[in-house]
Structures are given as structure tokens and as C-alpha cells.
Amino acid sequence: MAGPVAELLGRVGPRARKLVALGLRAIEWSSFPRRFSRLSREARTARLERMERSAIGVRRDLALLVKTLSCLGYARDPAVQRAVGAVATCRRAAGEEPPAAPAPLDRAQLAAPEGDERCDVVVVGSGAGGATAARVLAERGLEVIVLEEGDLHDAGDYSSDPLRGLPMLYRDAGLTFSAGRPTIPLPVGRCVGGTTVVNSGTCLRAPEDVLGRWREEFGIPWATELDEHFEALERDLLVRPVDPATAGRNAALCRAGAEAIGASNGPISRNAGRVECCGACPTGCPLDAKQATHVSELPRAVAAGARVRAGVKVDRVLIERGRAAGVSARRAGGGRYDVRSRAVVLAAGALGTPELLLRQRLANSSGEVGRHLRIHPACWVGARHEDPVRGWEGVMQSWYVDEWQAERDLFLEATLTPLPFGAHWLPGVGEDFKRRLAAYEHLAMIGVHLSERSEGRVTVGRHGATRIGYRLRADDAADLRYGIARAADIHFAAGATEVYPQLGRVAVIAPGEQAQRVERARVRPAALRLEAFHPLGTARMAADPHRSVVGPDGQAHDLPGLHVADASVLPTSLKVNPMITIMACARRIAGGLAEQLG
Numbered sequence: 305m306a307g308p309v310a311e312l313l314g315r316v317g318p319r320a321r322k323l324v325a326l327g328l329r330a331i332e333w334s335s336f337p338r339r340f341s342r343l344s345r346e347a348r349t350a351r352l353e354r355m356e357r358s359a360i361g362v363r364r365d366l367a368l369l370v371k372t373l374s375c376l377g378y379a380r381d382p383a384v385q386r387a388v389g390a391v392a393t394c395r396r397a398a399g400e401e402p403p404a405a406p407a408p409l410d411r412a413q414l415a416a417p418e419g420d421e422r423c424d425v426v427v428v429g430s431g432a433g434g435a436t437a438a439r440v441l442a443e444r445g446l447e448v449i450v451l452e453e454g455d456l457h458d459a460g461d462y463s464s465d466p467l468r469g470l471p472m473l474y475r476d477a478g479l480t481f482s483a484g485r486p487t488i489p490l491p492v493g494r495c496v497g498g499t500t501v502v503n504s505g506t507c508l509r510a511p512e513d514v515l516g517r518w519r520e521e522f523g524i525p526w527a528t529e530l531d532e533h534f535e536a537l538e539r540d541l542l543v544r545p546v547d548p549a550t551a552g553r554n555a556a557l558c559r560a561g562a563e564a565i566g567a568s569n570g571p572i573s574r575n576a577g578r579v580e581c582c583g584a585c586p587t588g589c590p591l592d593a594k595q596a597t598h599v600s601e602l603p604r605a606v607a608a609g610a611r612v613r614a615g616v617k618v619d620r621v622l623i624e625r626g627r628a629a630g631v632s633a634r635r636a637g638g639g640r641y642d643v644r645s646r647a648v649v650l651a652a653g654a655l656g657t658p659e660l661l662l663r664q665r666l667a668n669s670s671g672e673v674g675r676h677l678r679i680h681p682a683c684w685v686g687a688r689h690e691d692p693v694r695g696w697e698g699v700m701q702s703w704y705v706d707e708w709q710a711e712r713d714l715f716l717e718a719t720l721t722p723l724p725f726g727a728h729w730l731p732g733v734g735e736d737f738k739r740r741l742a743a744y745e746h747l748a749m750i751g752v753h754l755s756e757r758s759e760g761r762v763t764v765g766r767h768g769a770t771r772i773g774y775r776l777r778a779d780d781a782a783d784l785r786y787g788i789a790r791a792a793d794i795h796f797a798a799g800a801t802e803v804y805p806q807l808g809r810v811a812v813i814a815p816g817e818q819a820q821r822v823e824r825a826r827v828r829p830a831a832l833r834l835e836a837f838h839p840l841g842t843a844r845m846a847a848d849p850h851r852s853v854v855g856p857d858g859q860a861h862d863l864p865g866l867h868v869a870d871a872s873v874l875p876t877s878l879k880v881n882p883m884i885t886i887m888a889c890a891r892r893i894a895g896g897l898a899e900q901l902g
Contacts, residue, residue: 462587497597
């Protein structure tokens, strides 16, 4: 197990590798003068138990690090998955035929040519924003080239082994995180199709009050006029509400618990047509039923004449006569590769886009590049039931509870977490942990998501190293505790016997304890164990150039010809999963650029 995990760590970014190494070194010398690795198994277990129960947050974080790396190695073993019963499968509904789709991307056409290229618009990034913008531009008759740092992967080569799949599909092999109190994992995709390849496929429109705020407060007149774009995307991406009859028991328990306490709830809409079983989204859909952009928007863009180049890392925007005039990149195999163009669209995501701008000190007279990072901090809240739940036999992300969305900006989602990515959230070490792991089929799971007021920042140091900083505010931490308590209400109302709230030293709560031990708990924000999946806002859009990076047309205030069309332009948190809103905004920005270029 240690060898594959070490290989995984060798593929993460330098900052993440350094911090993981520091953490492992701290664990190694935590029993000074003796080294942790030279203790007996019993002594190591006792040491980890003390660390997990420690009043000091750093020690609890170190114990979680050990469990995370161990579970990635241990839970990847098919024999372990069979023994636990957690073998993820994907299946279309009976009688459902694969939808008519554009011709798939041709791998032979994705390599960058030996020489440089020219086009009307070069798009940097192939995820939700980039692929959507490329399609609109190509269908409007413009010559488009899409550049992607990662490679193309699809149902033919996805790996269910996380130690292979994470480096294949994710930035930093899935170990990207925001530094702060607490440290928060922030996995994002790095492949053709970007994060759309590895997300849950949830497609929820931004609420009207959010879009209204964009119009009134940020001066984006079209923010409340996105219905036609949402409708087009929902049609093309086969967006459907999950069928309650086939959603699985994890969804049924969430629904039953929510209805028992009178909480508003409903089926989640996803971009996978009628799929009745899916549990492998984080490592790619084995059916490619999920309409990630590498099987939907990009093939449509190519059919309209666009070219896609994979394995190309853009590091500079070319500027001529005060305008963006293309980009300069490095091929995966080495050597420079330039694309000259009439306009540039950055769509490298809320982490990649500010990195590129900051390294070149572009479009930042406002000082806003990299600021206002929002991540939708989330907490995994598991619960044990006496009867099996077997969430992997239903739909991965299936049911929502929006009862507290207006009041607290909280959105709860019943979400199966596959064994390699969810086991480490279980409390305990040693035999206690093994007992809970063996009962994984009895777990129901709810994710608590907060549309936060807290902000982070993406910065680039003198030597080019990127830092993602984020500090959770006390009021946001209080709202998250409230959300965790409400998730516990739902779990207990559905019959759960114990709940795991991910709150400091509170490892397990019994029915009736959620208010006192979670909601009213006097703990610091750092005590929360969180994760996040929706970075946005780091090159935000507004009419006022003093408080934004791009205008309502997506063009940088400081640099004509440079547009941004990804999550980084969204000026506030969304209250829901952002993918389809990113795509709708990209359609609007790309349509305006097409008119501008004629």
C-alpha cells in the first residue's frame, strides 16, 4: 500500500507535497524521542487515538491526514471493496438507450502541431466555461482553438483505482487544498472536460435572488435574462430530476427524514438522462452517461470547426499594441507552442485563471485578481442505520433539502461518498475504525453546503508557487454547525442510531444531542472538518472597474481582447452547485464576443 501512495504524493504540486511531507514528519516525531514508525502496532494505534481526541486541532488534523492516505491505499483494494460490499456500479434505466451524440473527440487530433497556430479566438481551459464558450464561438462561424493542460480520458480508460484515477483526472492528484483554519480540501479537475468529468453532474439554476443581486449590486444587466441559456443547456445536457423510484435508499432516507420534520426537499436534477445507478463520478462515469463537456460541448464545438489541443500548459498571454493577441504555452513533451488570435478567452477555473494573470501581472489595476475566493464550504455528515443503506446501489447525488436556504444560505444534498473518498471521515482508529468501516453499507450520507460570506485569496509567490488561502468566519462556522445539526435531525428522523458531525472532539452524537453538542457548541471555526468543491469569484465581473477584473461583457477592464468565461467571474456565492450557471454565463459572454468580432 505504501508504494502506490508514495507514487501519488510524487505527482502533487510542490506546495501540497511540502505540506504533506511536513505533516508526515510531524507524525513521525510525535512520540519523540522514539519515532512513530518504530513503535509497535499497539503503540501506534494508541498514539493516533490520542491525536484524534486531542483538544489541539493540529493534532486532530494530523490523525486525519494519516487516515486519508491510508484509506486511499486500503479502500482501493477490490478485495476490501467486496468484503465491505461497497462496489460502485453505474447503470442506465431499463429501456434507456444511449442518447444521440456528436462524434466523440478524436485522440489523434488533440496533440499540438509542431509549429504555431492562428485562429480568431483561443480558449484556455476545456471545462464548463471554456468548452461552452468554444461551442458558441465556433457555431457562430469563428475559428476557435481550445487549449487544455490535461489529457483526454473517457469511459475507455477511467480507473476505479483512486491512486491511478486521481493523478489522471485532478489537479495536484486531487490534493489541492486551501490553507487556513481549518485547512479545506479543494479538489478540481485537470483533464479534457475539467471538473465536469469528476463532479456529480448536478445541474441547478442559480436562484433568482442571487441573479437579481448581480444585476442590482454589480451592474450586470443580463444576469436576470439567462433563462434561454439555461433551457438550451438543460436540453443538450439531458438534464433530468432524479427518479425517486430508482434514486436509492440514501435518497429515500433523506426524503423521509426531511418530510418527518417538515423540511422542504426534492429530487436533484443531473446531466445524465435516466441513470438509475451511479457511484463512480469522482473517477469518471464508466458509461460516459454524465454529459461532461468532453462528451457534449467540446464534440459539438469540434463539429462546428473548433480544434482542441490537450497536454498544453499556457503560461503567458501575448500582447500586441495594447491588446491580447494570443497565448504562449509549453507542450507536454517539451518545447514552446504559440497561438496567435484576435481574442483570448481565459477559462482555466477560479484557481487557474488568477494564477495566469498574477504571474504576468495582467488585468489587475483594481487589485482584485485572486481575491474574493468563495468555495461553498461543505461538511460530510454520515449516519449509521440498523438496516443496510448501500448508497452505491442508487444515484450518487440524489436528493436536496432547501428548507434553510433563504434563512441561512444552507443547501443539503444526499450524496453517496465512494469508499476510498469517504472512509476517512468515519470516527475512530484501530479496531473502532475497522468496525465502522466494515459497516459502510449501513451509512446514510448528507452533505451540508454553505453559500458563505467568508472569502479566500489565490496568490503567487516570488518563485511562482501558488498559495490558496481561506479563513472561515465565525458566523459562517455557526451556520455550518446549524446545518450539521439539521442534517442530524433528518438522519435521526429517518431512523439513524448515531451521527458523525465532523466537529472537533465531537466524533459521534446520539439522538437528541445535536442541539447541545453541535448547534450550540462553543468551538472555533478551525474545529470543523470541511471539504469544498466549488471555487469561484477570483476574477469577478462587475460594471465598476475599481471593484472587479472584467466588465459585464466578460472583457478585462485593463486589457482589450482578453475575456474570462469561467467560475472566476461569478461575483458572489450561488447557494447551489454552480456548473450550469457557469455554463450559462459563458454562453452569454461568448455570444457577446462573437458579435464584437463579427
